[in-house]
Amino acid sequence: MAFNFTVIKKDASSAARLGRFVTAHGEVETPAFMPVGTQGSVKAMSPRDLEEIGCQIVLANTYHVYLRPGVEVIRELGGLHRFMGWKRPILTDSGGYQVFSLGALRKITGEGVQFQSHLDGSSHLLTPEKVVRIQEDLGSDIAMVLDECIPHPSSREYARASTLRTIRWAERSLQARRKSEMALFGIIQGGMYEDLRLECAREMTGLPFDGFAAGGLGVGEGQAALRAIGEFTAGLLPEDRPRYLMGVGRPEDLIFAVRAGYDLFDCVLPTRNARNGTLFTAAGKMNIRRAEYTNDPRPADESCDCYCCRNFSRAYLRHLHQAGEILAAYLLTLHNLVFYQRLMENLRRAIREDRTEFWLQDRNLMLQHSESE
């Protein structure tokens, strides 16, 4: 089954669209949020938990599984889906984001990027070609090209050189692809410079990618720049292919980005926050460590019907977290992912019903409203 994306409906008041794409491992309704499975596991979740909460697709980090257990092991065992016990689609990143984050441990060459493993210091070279092959060996449904996520702030000069390199690497990535059933997405970089974004998008969208991502956002540029550059970049991308806003983010960012025309999202926030004791609720963020919850019999989110909220009190969740119990990570992660799933479901419904603008007024009220229907 070759990758295939359809826009089902456009929103009346924004660039938002309801869509669907098809992969060898099933369909995904968009806009969709992808939980992050850094090391071949969405932290604290089993595949059946993810299926239960309606998760359609997960993101796996190529860098982490490349280093451990290694691509060869996963390939031999039948690919990442079988390895993880996950039957639905997987998007893999290129590893570039992690490699470029290594700072002094990496070096860019004409060929690609040389780096030392954060685990054992061993030396590795990632090239655009190798990154495509790795993702093919993993059996990814959607692969990302190797790019540089330009740090913020960066000079115009650096941003331009980096962006041109990302474009050259994108061309090499397409030439390296051997498996047509694996979708390959190009990534628009350009830092916070609109003309560079424009130049990059013009080059990238001239190439036969199955979808396009906006990269280099959510890297400390602040909400105003994120939204300005995010919306600007979305407008440069073709309507007939999925648009993926990488690594973003907070519920309010997702609402904004869906209205800007993005279809796919990933972020560690719901899972990482859960392990730190922070819950997303219809009434806003909740820090379960607070003393006021010591004997609070209410569920974390009174408008939520997830397993956590149906069965456990804030008092119990606080106790589990304070006691360092694994069950705290489990229950809070489950709830936060349900919150994100619900948010995306509600956004899809809002597009269907042409009422996404209400979400901008009060996302929390909107969540409560949608959930009580």
Add this chain to the structure above:
Amino acid sequence: MAFNFTVIKKDASSAARLGRFVTAHGEVETPAFMPVGTQGSVKAMSPRDLEEIGCQIVLANTYHVYLRPGVEVIRELGGLHRFMGWKRPILTDSGGYQVFSLGALRKITGEGVQFQSHLDGSSHLLTPEKVVRIQEDLGSDIAMVLDECIPHPSSREYARASTLRTIRWAERSLQARRKSEMALFGIIQGGMYEDLRLECAREMTGLPFDGFAAGGLGVGEGQAALRAIGEFTAGLLPEDRPRYLMGVGRPEDLIFAVRAGYDLFDCVLPTRNARNGTLFTAAGKMNIRRAEYTNDPRPADESCDCYCCRNFSRAYLRHLHQAGEILAAYLLTLHNLVFYQRLMENLRRAIREDRTEFWLQDRNLMLQHSESE
């Protein structure tokens, strides 16, 4: 519903018996193994996981929940069952085992035992009366009397004085009980001295307890002494009340102890070993950290049908454990508890069919045989 125990069938070749007891939170078929929920949670498991694998009853540690979050919090929230979201029976220990393990941080007085919290150094006094009240406040189905688990080795003189104190405390515990629906079990101590065990059992079984436990075993005395004193003590206990062998243990110990006539067991081994990467399988113990499993596609236990073994390879479990993923603790704990559940189910069936003696010959073969039926 008052506590009630029935022996359904006795084994032809040993003192083993098939039984059933009834509590306000449902029935338990014996022999039964209780997973340990130290801090109000069986580590890495949710209540629905425990229900799924057929867990009938859990043990909760009074010491830990007394210190955090505190008994008052749990009582206000409707008791330990509601707090934990666990609807089936709970047995609570007295806290004595943990307090006596504190060493220099505790001091025995005529009244009870004074100790300092391992969490914040605060000072507390546990008396037999207070321990009964705490367990009543928790809403325990089966409470244990305050006793001293005599360390090994101990002099005869110390063991005798301690045992006599345990007997006096047991009498005070019975007088303190106010809730008749909570079963109260006496504990037989006496160290490794058969005459002290006899004296203790004679006194304890003269008191109107709902069941009796053998304490002070599995404390480093070695397998021979454990079995000798364990079997000797079981023989001193009345047939018409449940017999609980506290804190024991390994699968082979459980097989032995069931044949000696014990009905109830608890141990942290299946859950603690899981977090350390050790699995119980029909082929013996397996350390998932071993390099030989790096690319092993087989399930951990090829004869097991648990969620872990149905869906994941040894290679994946090893990877998760090496990467420190929470999912490793979840999957290994689930499997180990299923192993213990299966062991107990098979032992109950063996009693029904008068073939417990086969288990002594080869427990692993027997497990495989029983599971493939």
